[in-house]
Amino acid sequence: FDAADAAACLGVRVASVRACGARRVYDVSVPAHTAFFAAGVGVHNCIKSNENKAPGEFDHQRVKHQVQYLGMLDNIKVRRAGFAYRATFEKFLTRYMLLSKRTAYAGQKIWKGSALDGCKAILQDNNLPPDQYQIGRTKVFLKDPETLFALEDVRERFWFNMAARITNAYRIGKGFQQTASTRIKNAYLTFKYYRQACAVEVQRAYRAFAQLAPYHDRRMQFEQQIAGKKERHRLSLTSVRKYFGDYLQLRSQSALLQAMGPTASAERCLFSYTCESAVYPGMFRAPKMSPRFVVLTDQALYLIMLVQKKNVAEHRCERRVPLAAVTGATLSPFGDHFIVVHAAKPEWDMAIELNLKTELAATLQGAARAAGAAAFALNWAPTIEYRKGKSSKTTLKFLKDEAQPKAFFKKGTVSCASAGSPQSRPGFPQMQQEYTVQVQVQHLEESVQIITDDKLKAAGLRDRTGGGKVMAAMDGGGGGGGGGGGGGVVGRREAHREAHACTHVRVVAGAAAALCRHQRTPLTAQRTVVVGPTTTT
Numbered sequence: 001f002d003a004a005d006a007a008a009c010l011g012v013r014v015a016s017v018r019a020c021g022a023r024r025v026y027d028v029s030v031p032a033h034t035a036f037f038a039a040g041v042g043v044h045n046c047i048k049s050n051e052n053k054a055p056g057e058f059d060h061q062r063v064k065h066q067v068q069y070l071g072m073l074d075n076i077k078v079r080r081a082g083f084a085y086r087a088t089f090e091k092f093l094t095r096y097m098l099l100s101k102r103t104a105y106a107g108q109k110i111w112k113g114s115a116l117d118g119c120k121a122i123l124q125d126n127n128l129p130p131d132q133y134q135i136g137r138t139k140v141f142l143k144d145p146e147t148l149f150a151l152e153d154v155r156e157r158f159w160f161n162m163a164a165r166i167t168n169a170y171r172i173g174k175g176f177q178q179t180a181s182t183r184i185k186n187a188y189l190t191f192k193y194y195r196q197a198c199a200v201e202v203q204r205a206y207r208a209f210a211q212l213a214p215y216h217d218r219r220m221q222f223e224q225q226i227a228g229k230k231e232r233h234r235l236s237l238t239s240v241r242k243y244f245g246d247y248l249q250l251r252s253q254s255a256l257l258q259a260m261g262p263t264a265s266a267e268r269c270l271f272s273y274t275c276e277s278a279v280y281p282g283m284f285r286a287p288k289m290s291p292r293f294v295v296l297t298d299q300a301l302y303l304i305m306l307v308q309k310k311n312v313a314e315h316r317c318e319r320r321v322p323l324a325a326v327t328g329a330t331l332s333p334f335g336d337h338f339i340v341v342h343a344a345k346p347e348w349d350m351a352i353e354l355n356l357k358t359e360l361a362a363t364l365q366g367a368a369r370a371a372g373a374a375a376f377a378l379n380w381a382p383t384i385e386y387r388k389g390k391s392s393k394t395t396l397k398f399l400k401d402e403a404q405p406k407a408f409f410k411k412g413t414v415s416c417a418s419a420g421s422p423q424s425r426p427g428f429p430q431m432q433q434e435y436t437v438q439v440q441v442q443h444l445e446e447s448v449q450i451i452t453d454d455k456l457k458a459a460g461l462r463d464r465t466g467g468g469k470v471m472a473a474m475d476g477g478g479g480g481g482g483g484g485g486g487g488g489v490v491g492r493r494e495a496h497r498e499a500h501a502c503t504h505v506r507v508v509a510g511a512a513a514a515l516c517r518h519q520r521t522p523l524t525a526q527r528t529v530v531v532g533p534t535t536t537t
Helices: 003-010 032-040 060-071 072-081 089-099 114-124 146-224 256-259 262-266 357-370 431-457 488-516
Strands: 012-019 023-028 085-088 134-136 140-141 267-279 287-297 300-309 312-322 328-333 338-343 352-353 376-378 383-387 394-401 408-410 413-416
Touching: 060 072, 072 089, 085 146, 085 376, 089 114, 089 140, 114 134, 140 146, 146 357, 256 262, 256 287, 256 312, 256 431, 262 300, 267 357, 287 352, 287 357, 328 357, 338 357, 338 394
Parallel strands: 328 376, 394 413
Antiparallel strands: 012 023, 085 140, 134 140, 267 287, 267 352, 287 300, 300 312, 328 338, 338 352, 383 394, 408 413
């Protein structure tokens, strides 16, 4: 048994221990001694440490016997049966402030109220039962030692928890730093790859547009000739419709090339498609439609038929009309697919039906004019008179019949249902990039104007007060009034170069905007015009 523990249980603060002959006296300091007797304690026990009166010698059995017979253990038991621990409000708050979020944060005291309220906050936040503590006038009383030990354990673990949290935060920070570095690198690599992919895609789109533009331009030029003259179909009005021409891929059709003759390999194919031709078997037999292949080259117009010879199918050239002999074509104003191609003698006309009749008429018109034909007349009539042979003529009539969804040919009469309005025109969607480029051009012009003003002011060629302009670089005009200080020959040359650069930027920006306003944009080749910010230093 330790005397210091006994003194602590009794609530006495031991000031010093001095050896006095044969026994060791536990003296109490004056303040503690005064408080000791003021508390009503009237017992001052002395314990003999050994029988030899020698300093520094401690007999455990002797001391234990004295403590037992002096009744000190009984006093301790009585004290522990009540409230063993007691401390002032300030001391309790100072020692256990770490146990409450309201009194401390990160090991620092943040409580601004009274010590009594701080003690109550600590006891409430630790969920102590009401029977385990009491609050007096100046002190806090704890009943069981286990309660005090629990508070001490929590207080000791607080610092370990703080150290662990700091360590974890540091490790997480290091890991996040590495992750952030990796993400930045990956983002940069992705950006470089995406920039290169965008450049490749823009180049591919431009090449596709350059390849498709002639087919689209030919269609748009021919649209002006057929506007309001013939009922239109949905395929003719779609914005992605192009005049590609060679739909049969003639160079890969050896049978067709062989049927066209030895000169076919030297001719350039302009149009090829499947069709049906009006055939007149004889005098007493009615005409009928027979399947054919129509091929238009830069030299002639071919009609190729498929015949059976000795149980073997072979291609045979039925008609070959030189383009110099083609005089025109006639179509009906209704929604059928017939076209009659007229030819000068000794050739005769041909009446064919195909879905791409307008493309054939447009291509034939351009090819005939290029081949030196006298005149190519494109006519529209509900009744067409043409030569079915070298010396015989016939008439092809067109009638509206809503009961016939598809054109029906019988005895020189074609019955067909109504199609779209002749006033219909192909619709082209407004390109979103046009507005984007216009905004970029506007911002570019504003930035160029600002840069030019600053450069001219620095060179002394523009009035700093805004009174006049000596050189209108943006508008390409002459001078105005006013003048600031001179900037020397170098500054003037730099301002002139800046003005010319700004004028060039404006011309490029205007050309980009005009290109985006062009309505001939193919669906498979979206054009992209990027006008980046330009800064001249």
